[in-house]
Amino acid sequence: MRPLIATIRLDNLRHNYQVARAAHGDRTLAVLKANAYGHGAVRCAQALADIADGFAVACLEEALELRAAGIAHPILLLEGVFEAEELKAVDEHQLWLAVTSEEQLRMIEQSAPQKPFNVWLMLDSGMHREGFLPEAYHAAWRRLEASGKAGTITKMTHFARADEPELPMTAAQLERFDAVVRGLPPGDESVANSAGILCHPRAQRNWGRVGIALYGVTPLPAGFEDAADLRPVMRFCSRVFGVRELAAGEPIGYGDNFVTDRPTRVGLVACGYADGYPRRASSGSPVLIDGQRSRLIGRVSMDMLTVDLTDLPETGIGSEVELWGDVVSVNEVAAHAGTIGYEPLCNVKRAHFDYR
Incomplete structure (x- = not known):
């Protein structure tokens, strides 16, 4: 056989998760999308099962692979669903889902889940990739609330340049997020990705989302590499x-x-x-x-x-x-x-x- 070996050190994975969770200061999702960034999603989830607060993946098929392997933790679909039919599996397997667009919001409103969904409502605070614009966010929240289909609604955004700590954009996104969600009913918030967790203390909210740092790779530029004790997995x-x-x-x-x-x-x-x-x-x-x-x-x-x-x-x-x-x-x-x-x-x- 070709002598090409990817050695995956699961103790390092656990160490990195604990570093990120401690830095964030509250519950933290381990992001396992793209087959755990190439490391093997099922094996990584199993290695983290006794310490992780939950997991996040990109899409339904990734979540179902974890459920089939016996992973019972909360699993968030970061991209939500692509077809209304997928909501049946979300309901059956008690998955959490992001709602990032008018189309996804309508799917929720027209659904008939056995139990209300755990929804993470995405605000576009400046990245302009997905999410509701600030002027539309309150209305989206109220529609979810009125639908009776959302049991909990977590306020969520995503940073565009948190991996460039010297730039002001992350602070500006945080200010916009805080201004928009002010006045909504209290509830959980999630804003910090790996770079946000490591470099932006103001991003410490109820839920962190640790991705690349989980695998021991710094998302930060030269001069900031030692912001955390990460170990390559x-x-x-x-x-x-x-x-x-x-x-x-x-x-x-x-x-x-x-x-x-x-x-x-x-x-x-x-x-x-x-x-x-x-x-x-x-x-x-x-x-x-x-x-x-x-x-x-x-x-x-x-x-x-x-x-x-x-x-x-x-x-x-x-x-x-x-x-x-x-x-x-x-x-x-x-x-x-x-x-x-x-x-x-x-x-x-x-x-x-x-x-x-």
Whole structure:
């Protein structure tokens, strides 16, 4: 078998959840959408079952997978429902759901649940992706209340730039949120994502929503990385399975986009973009080979990539390559590919998953 292994450290997952919950100061949902950001939603939910206040997913099918695995915790559908028919499953499985649009509100009003829904009503406080505009929010609340279909209504918004703590937008969104919900009946509020939990104390409300930080990846820019004691959950590793010596002036890989500038010892590694490693990762992207830092050289192929072994004479066939994990941050790799750490994590596939 290909020696490509994603080791998932569930103790680190639990640690990160506890760090986020302590930072938030109140109940916190563990966000497991996109198969727990590539880590395995069911296994992560099971590992958190005795400490988590609840879970959040993007959509119904993700929630039903957790329910089928015996997860009885509250589960919030962050995108709500897409068809009125889905409300039957929401009712049957006692799921919580976001209501972010007029269409979803009408679905609730026209439904006939056995028990009133637990609704999270989304305010568009400035991100302009989803949610009711400030001038429409009170009316949406009153309609839910009048419908008798909503047992509880949690006031909710989402930050656009909480991961840029030096900018004023998050404070402005909080001010807008507080101004809009003032005058509505008291009840739970939820505004903080991972970056909000870590960097914005004013975002501490009744429910936090910890996503990327749950997996030990900071959402924060340089200078703020140590805002919390996060531990990487995934360690993504492969091995060198081929070695060759090239003279100076020789191209490597597709497109000749890397040419050796000295005699170079090249290692061939069993991982490529079909496995989730970013195709656009540039030469110079960091790797760890038998515990020593080196770099990617040449273009990433579908099933393999090439690394520089020149200054590591003791490495060779069978050497372990940490693509990201404990020393090489997935954020470092993502930066070399012009993306963010979320993306490569969500894309991991064709690897053996080793849960510990």
